[in-house]
Amino acid sequence: MAEEKGPNFLEEIVDRDLKAGKYQEIITRFPPEPNGYLHIGHAKSICLNFGLAKDFNGSTNLRFDDTNPVTEETEYVDSIKYDVRWLGFEWANERYASDYFDQLFEFAVRLIEKGLAYVDDSTSDQIAEQKGTPTKPGVNGPFRDRSVEENLQLFSEMKDGKYKDGSKVLRAKIDMAHTNMLMRDPVLYRIKHAHHHRTGDKWCVYPMYDFAHGQSDSIEGVTHSICTLEFVPHRELYDWLINSLEIFPSRQYEFARLNMTYTMMSKRKLLQLVNEKIVSGWDDPRMPTISGIRRRGFTPESIRDFCERIGVAKRDNMIDFGLLEFCGRDHLNKIALRRMVVMDPIKVVITNYPEGKTEQLPSENNPEDESTGSREIPFGNALYIERDDFMENPPKKYFRLSLGGMVRLKSAYIIKCEEVIKDSDGRVTELRCVYFPESKSGSDTSGLSVKGVIHWVSVAHAVEAEVRLYDRLFNTEDMGAIEDDFKNHLNSESLKIQKAWVEPEFRNAKADDRFQFMRTGYFCLDKESTPDKLVFNRTVTLRDMWAKEQKKG
Ligand code: ATP
Ligand code: MG
DSSP states (O other), rough: OOSSSOOOOHHHHHHHHHTTTTSOOEEEEEESOOOOOOOOBHHHHHHHHHHHHHHHOEEEEEEEEEOOOOTHHHHHHHHHHHHHHHOOOOSSSSEEGGGHHHHHHHHHHHHHTTTTTEEEEHHHHHHHHHOBBTTTOOOOTTTOOOOOHHHHHHHHHHHHOOSSSOOOOEESSTTTTTSSSSGSSEEEEEOOOOOOOOTTTTTTTOOHHHHHHHHHHHHHTTTTEEEGGGGGHHHHHHHHHHHTTTTOOOOOEEEEEOOOOOOOOOHHHHHHHHHHHHHSSSHHHSSBBBHHHHHTTOOOOOHHHHHHHHHHOOOOOOOHHHHHHHHHHHHHHOOEEEEEEEEEEEEETTTOOOOTEEEEEEEEETOOOOGGOOOEEEOEEEEEEEEEEEEOOOTOOOOOOOOOOOOEEEEEOEEEEEEEEOOOTTTTEEEEEEEEEEGEEEEEEOOOOOOOOOOEEETTEEEEEEEEEESSSSSOOOOOOOOOOOGGGGHHHHHHEEEEOOOGGGGGGTTOEEEEEETTTEEEETOOSSSSSSSEEEEEESSSSHHHHHOOO
């Protein structure tokens, strides 16, 4: 993937339009339906819409596409606003498609008056039947030639609540034999006696997506209405409606939606994971939601970087989940505070270090950022190291601790292992070591040369904590291609909970802090963490599988 990229096709279009004087200023919009929490696919759309406006000194509206009265909730509206701001963007106006219900109704009346819309009493089955198929033209229905007066009256009665749900619809009068199926007299309004989260019981007719969306764009003066590829066939209708109504000519442009390996992005299915308690909530750190990714410890910078790197494609493709992790690591490496944490301890006793003595050893917080300074780590005669960092009989080129071998303890001393103590099952329980007082980090005059450096914590000072290790939620790479129940594809190992022993410095940790557990990975405090029980989420491991794969490829 190239680091330096030229303008994407949307930037080219905007640039051309501005240079041609077509607009003084561009206006984009991000139009979520408030029926769930935003996911990483939405982040792509947010970065694109807000990013374009930012780059070309335009503005972006946040427009809630709340035309479907039954599924929308204020909780979702609030979470969406929070997520957009967290990603680092600010909208010019907060709008709701439902703000335009009066205007949209008036537009519909205008179409009727022009002879371009009619009320149809056919059932939805009959309408589908009339429509034909892509290879067979549709046929005109029996209500198509109602007079303007009759249509106006019926539509007004629909609005007044005279008819039951599904008994009548308003349709555009275009062409039942049109090559584009969506142009075969699409439904513009349906009757739905339902309470709406903003307009209450005022309306019992609601506009369909195609009628609401483009008209809302036009009302707001949106110049470039950017959506995903599945809306390509809708563009013709989008233009037809705007032309027929003779309103501001917003234009629709399409790009490929983000698909990611091992990830499912439909809000409906994500809701199912939440409702069936397969995950702990919308913000479960395994969820591809922005709130889940945030709780997992990713930064807004890394998500914006990710969206930038994947670029804007015109054809559907699949992005490796590893790229998101790569971007996460890249930013966390710059900002994370380095800390020592032991997850699977063996005890080390330093036999020549006085029992009860404690030294405070300075250690840099982040070698990538001097301004973070250093902290002091307590050192004593009993330490924990990782079980993995010891081998009794090591192979050649093993640079960690072995019986008779030496290793450096990070920010402390060189030690040598002299004796291994085991329990009756032969499991190592303790290592008896000596240290070399003159080998202290920063003032080493020992002349000893060791290759390995390992992390450790002092037994007397370590704080016990819980760490939550996450892996992909699904085992299947292309979740879009599955035909069976997505629950058959869940990864049973997506969450592992483990104990860890952490530096006492963590008692000062703040919710926003990011940590690198040295040699292990990047972590942050979970929202369930308390000063008495620290809980950490692993954002990503340190090892960079994605970059390695790229090099191989
Ligand atoms: P889902 O199918 O996941 O529920 P949606 O498209 O119904 O998503 P909306 O709330 O209607 O969700 O989408 C708001 C905006 O985000 C739309 O402009 C839509 O095109 C865009 N969007 C949604 N999913 C993706 C994605 N995976 N990649 C890029 N953009 C997306
Ligand atoms: Mg939608």
